[in-house]
Amino acid sequence: MSRTPDRNNPLLVRHIAQTNLITCTPDATAESLIRLMADQQIGCIVVCDNRLPVGIVTRRDLISLWADQHENAPITELMSAPVSSVSEWESVDEAEHRLIAEGVRHLVVTKASGEACGILSETDVVNSHGIEHDLFLRSVEEIADHAPLTVDGNSTVLSALQKLKASDSSALLITQHNEVCGIFTERDAVTLISQNMQDHNLSDLCNNPLVTIEQNLSLYKARKVFHQHQFQHLAITNHEGKITGLISYSDILQSVESDCVYHLRELLNEQDRALEQSQHSLKLADKVIEASMEAIVICDKNSLILRVNPSFTEITGYTSEEVLGKNPSILSSGRHNERFYTEMWLNLAEQGFWQGEIWNRRRDGSVYPEWLSITSIRDDSGNISQYAAIFTDLTEIKKSEARIKRLAYxxxxxxxxxxxxxxxxxxxxxxxxxxxxxxxxxxxxxxxxxxxxxxxxxxxxxxxxxxxxxxxxxxxxxxxxxxxxxxxxxxxxxxxxxxxxxxxxxxxxxxxxxxxxxxxxxxxxxxxxxxxxxxxxxxxxxxxxxxxxxxxxxxxxxxxxxxxxxxxxSSEQHQQIQSRYQMGSDLQAALDNGEFQLYYQPKVCLQTGRSDSCEALLRWLHPQLGFISPVEFIPLAEDLGLINRIGDFVIAEACRQIAAWRKQGAEINVAVNVSAKQFQQGDIAERILATLQQQSLPAHLLSVELTESCFLYCPEETKRAINTLRSQGIQVAIDDFGTGYSSLSYIRTMELDTLKIDRSFLVNLGDSEVDRAIVTSIIEMSHILGLKVVAEGIEHQSQMNILKQMSCDQLQGFLLARPMPADAFINWHQHQKA
Ligand SMILES: Nc1nc2c(ncn2[C@@H]2O[C@@H]3COP(=O)(O)O[C@H]4[C@@H](O)[C@H](n5cnc6c(=O)[nH]c(N)nc65)O[C@@H]4COP(=O)(O)O[C@H]3[C@H]2O)c(=O)[nH]1
CATH class of the missing domain: 3.30.70.270 (Reverse transcriptase/Diguanylate cyclase domain)
Known part of the structure; x- marks a missing residue:
């Protein structure tokens, strides 16, 4: 009977066990048993005491007895005991485990009362597996005994018995003049013993025809031959018809059996390993669930919560005690409509999975977004038994997304x-x-x-x-x-x-x-x-x-x-701006191209009428545009960040010129203009002093003119620079006084040497009483503060006269001299001397 696994209707021992059981009592003699076996043509007898099995005697046990000539030994010594038994109602699977676990080849089948009612051999179990397929795949040659024992036909039955016992074989080939002439099997041995023919010669007794089978036939075919002839053994022949081995019916079964047993053992080991593995996996899964950063919720088939992990508590604020047995809808935020949930459940039912973004509510009432994945878990029958949900809080991710979006726009x-x-x-x-x-x-x-x-x-x-x-x-x-x-x-x-x-x-x-x-x-x-x-x-x-x-x-x-x-x-003004841009880029090149030059305008002392000082004024001779006024390009240079390079040029050039004049014997004080942007640099005083030193000039030959804007934009740096310059003997003048940030407080707090009254106050000096009053005040105030006063932009004699009356110290203007190149200036200077 072959079987296929069926949990509900397992194959039982009683279905496959042999029930033609022959029993004996423990006091039966070996002689009676050998007769019984010979008569019944059976391989074993179960020894029962009060109907309960206590031992089992096999054909081989009895042959051994006669081989040793101990035939009078009691059965209780001979039998295998205790017997391994199995209930007739036990499943064949369980019986199979028992056969393997106890290492026996037979189990006595018992009724509920314990009474023996059959015998179950390994062969029965193997046969129940449906071994035809295996038999088809193997050939006789694979399992045959290729060196079968032989016994000479002139030997006695007794010596054959002894050979059988010694070799633990179930059959011997009988030879006559080295030719196989017959076979001697255990069954023959039992028959001959029962007839008391141990002393007879084999050749006289064993005239069994020897049935042969070709070695390349399948075991399936061999089994058929066995069934046909009811033999226990067959000789195998090669393609030339020569006998090359022996095969027994039990060899066939055993070959399959051993495979089955091997597979079964493997199966059991695998089961053990799987069990161990699954226990390990369970432990691991448990740890993973507990340690997961994601919230995990497991619900039963009715969607009632069975388990939650610590991350669930962390995200939702609910402890596991608060939610166990409840429906996850307690987390519902109310933000999703009926249809949303209907679709979710439909997906779960049809595809076993749902995943998406969902808004839920925490225990404290706050609503948050989460990424949720739900899987339905089915049992072996395919019914949903549980739901597992995993979710992550998207609040932070959403915030970052919003921030990224915000940063992008x-x-x-x-x-x-x-x-x-x-x-x-x-x-x-x-x-x-x-x-x-x-x-x-x-x-x-x-x-x-x-x-x-x-x-x-x-x-x-x-x-x-x-x-x-x-x-x-x-x-x-x-x-x-x-x-x-x-x-x-x-x-x-x-x-x-x-x-x-x-x-x-x-x-x-x-x-x-x-x-x-x-x-x-x-x-x-x-x-x-x-x-x-x-x-x-x-x-x-x-x-x-x-x-x-x-x-x-x-x-x-x-x-x-x-x-x-x-x-x-306006496009017109745009044009201007364009040209300003153009001028800017030309300005960058002007320094390198040597397009700058210093002009010098004398400052004349009103008392003596002599001049021993001048102001250096920058000139730019543009190759295409010609002369460009500093009023235009200085602010541009400031805007473009070029003023420091230009300023450095002016200082260096002025110092070089002072040194050159000095060499010619003319000690002339030159004043250079320094803009607020240059003061902002922070190290302007040090740079001026360094240049002075390079030319080995005394400090009194250089003056610095700065405008009021310096006090507005960088008062600290300006103050520090003025102090440094003055401490080294360089004179400092405040230029364009009255036009800019007219705060008298800086005059009070800053140490200055000279104050230059802006031209705008002097233009109408003759006509405007107000201007006269202002200029008088400036001069008087300056003198009180110890400052020298210079009036600039003087074009008319009348202006000079008034300023003389006002005790102004120096004059500068076209009336006296225009700004001029160095050569012209020194000529003028020497001329005035003469
Ligand atoms: N109408 C009239 N103008 C007279 C008369 N006498 C002198 N000027 C002009 O008045 C300006 C005096 O220079 P500023 O007040 O320092 O004013 C200067 C100064 O603030 C700035 N500047 C000139 N050179 C430099 C320099 O090397 N560095 C810096 N940072 N600024 C400079 O450009 C401004 C204009 O310089 P410039 O065009 O050379 O114009 C000069 C000079 O040519 C006169 O009688 N009538």
């Missing part, structure tokens, strides 16, 4: 749109304006003197100023308009409602005024102004890039106009 400092978003919006606005024939404006806003704010108060304050300026601008905008920050102190606007120009001027004035209001930062009240340049679509340009360029040009106009103002782009 917004300025981090002011939170205003950045250049990218501005450009996107400008493209949109332009598209709309083109379609509906509207006008739009782009404005470019620059915070005036922002660098100074940074330098004076630090970057933190600078950042706060930018934030506040951005906030104020944004506050003034209409819906649909945009303010963006591109970086630094630049803001940009898109204004969409600009069909009416007075209206936009009004708006821009309002903007200037709003930004101009004091800004309070850390108890400091700052005043900030902005310059605005505006361009229009479609009049100035029809694309985003050109509109921005035009607005940028216009902001330069606003700055030139004096800042704190707005300017509309």
């Amino acid at each position: 917004f300025d981090e400092l002011t939170r205003l749109p950045n250049r990218k978003l501005f450009n996107d919006r400008l493209q949109l606005s332009l598209g709309y304006a083109k379609e509906h024939q509207h006008r739009i404006a782009v404005a470019y806003i620059d915070v005036d003197f922002f660098q100074q704010i940074n330098d004076l108060y630090g970057h933190e304050t600078g950042d706060k100023v930018l934030k506040e300026v951005g906030r104020r601008i944004e506050h003034e905008l209409d819906n649909g308009d945009t303010v963006a920050r591109f970086g630094g102190d630049e803001f940009n606007l898109i204004l969409t409602d600009v069909d009416n120009t007075p209206h936009i001027s009004e708006f821009l004035n309002r903007l200037l005024n709003t930004v101009n209001q004091p800004i309070l930062i850390d108890d400091k009240e700052l005043k900030v102004t902005i310059s605005i340049g505006v361009s229009f679509y479609p009049t100035d340009a029809d694309n985003a890039e050109s509109l921005l360029k035009c607005a940028d040009s216009a902001v330069h106009l606003a700055k030139d106009f004096g800042r704190n103002s707005f300017r509309f782009f």
Whole structure:
């Protein structure tokens, strides 16, 4: 009977066991048993005491007895005991385990009462596996005994018995004159013993025909032959018909049996390993669940929570005690509609899996996003037995996503749109304006003197100023308009409602005024102004890039106009700006090309009428444009950051000239102009002194002129530089006095030598009493403070006369001499001497 695994209807021992059981009592004799075996043609007898099996005697046991001639030995000595038994109701699987575990080849089958009712051999079990397939695959040759024992036909039965016992074989080939003539099997032995024929010669008795089978036939075929002839043994022959071995029926079964047993053992070992593995896996899974950073929830088939892990508690705030036995819907945020959940359950039912983003609610009521994966777990019958859900809190990820998005489109400092978003919006606005024939404006806003704010108060304050300026601008905008920050102190606007120009001027004035209001930062009240340049679509340009360029040009106009103002782009002014740009790039090359030269303008002492000092004035002779005034290029050089290189040239050239004149015997004091930007450098005094030293000049031959703006933009550096220069004997003059940041306080706090009254106070000296009063006061005040006074820009004799009366110390102006090249100056100087 072959079997296929069926959990519900397992094959039982009683289905395959041999039930034609022959039993005997423990007091039976060996002789009676050998007769019984011979008569019944059976291989074993079960010894029962009071119907209960106590031992088992096999054909081989009895043959051994007669081989040793101990045939009178009691059965109890001979039998194998105790017997391994198995209930007839036990499954064949279980019996099979027992056969292997106990290492026996037979089990006595018992009834519930314990009474023996059959015998189950390994062969029966093997046969139950359905061995046909295996038999087909093997040939006789594979398992045959290729060196079978032989016994001479002239030997006695007894010696054959002894040979059988000694070799533990079940058959011997009988030979006569070295030719196989028959076979002697265990069954023959039992028959001959029962007939008491041990002393007879084999050749007389064993006339069994020897059935042969070809060695290359399959075992399946061999088994058929066995069944056909009811033999226990067959001789095998090669292709020439020569007998080459012996094969027994039990050999066939055993070959399959051993394979089966081997496979079964493997199976059992595998089961053990799998069990061990699964226990290990379970432990591991347990640890993983506990340690997982993701929240894990396991529910039964009714969706009631069976288990949660610590991460679940961490994310949701619910402890496991609070949720066990509850439905996960306690986490529901209410943000998803009925359909959402219906689809989720449908997916789980159909595909066994659902994954997606879901909003849930924590124990404290806060709602959070999570990434959830649910898997339905099915039992062996395919029914859903559990659900496992894993989720991660997406709150932080969402925050970072939002931040990344914000960074991509917004300025981090002011939170205003950045250049990218501005450009996107400008493209949109332009598209709309083109379609509906509207006008739009782009404005470019620059915070005036922002660098100074940074330098004076630090970057933190600078950042706060930018934030506040951005906030104020944004506050003034209409819906649909945009303010963006591109970086630094630049803001940009898109204004969409600009069909009416007075209206936009009004708006821009309002903007200037709003930004101009004091800004309070850390108890400091700052005043900030902005310059605005505006361009229009479609009049100035029809694309985003050109509109921005035009607005940028216009902001330069606003700055030139004096800042704190707005300017509309005009192509004429744009031209100017273009040429300014051109001049900027030419200025870069001017130094290298030697296009700069110093002119010298004398300063004359009013008392003596003599001059022993002058002012060095820079001249740029442009190769194409000719002479360019310092009034034009000095501010440009300051803007372009070139003033330090130019300033260094002036100082070096002035010192070189002083030294050259000195060599000619003329000791002339030369004053050089130093701009506020040069003072900002911080080491201007040291650089001047170093240059002086290079020419080995005494300090009294050099003077420095600076304007009032230095006190405004870099008072600390200016003060330090003045002190250093004066301590070394270099004189310091304040230039253009009265035009700029006219605070008398710096005159009080700064150590100065000379004050130069600006030309604008002197032009109308003859006509204006006010100017006369101012100049008189300046001179008197200066003298009181110990300062020498120089009046500059003197063109008329009348001016000179008045200034003489006022006791002004020195004069400078066209009346006396124009600025001139070094050669001309020294001529003039020597001439006045003569
Ligand atoms: N109308 C009139 N003007 C007179 C008269 N006498 C002298 N001037 C002019 O007045 C300016 C005096 O120079 P500043 O006040 O220092 O004003 C200077 C100075 O601030 C700046 N500058 C000139 N050279 C340098 C320099 O080497 N470095 C720096 N940083 N600035 C310089 O450029 C300004 C203009 O220089 P310049 O064009 O050379 O103009 C000079 C000079 O030519 C007069 O009687 N009438």
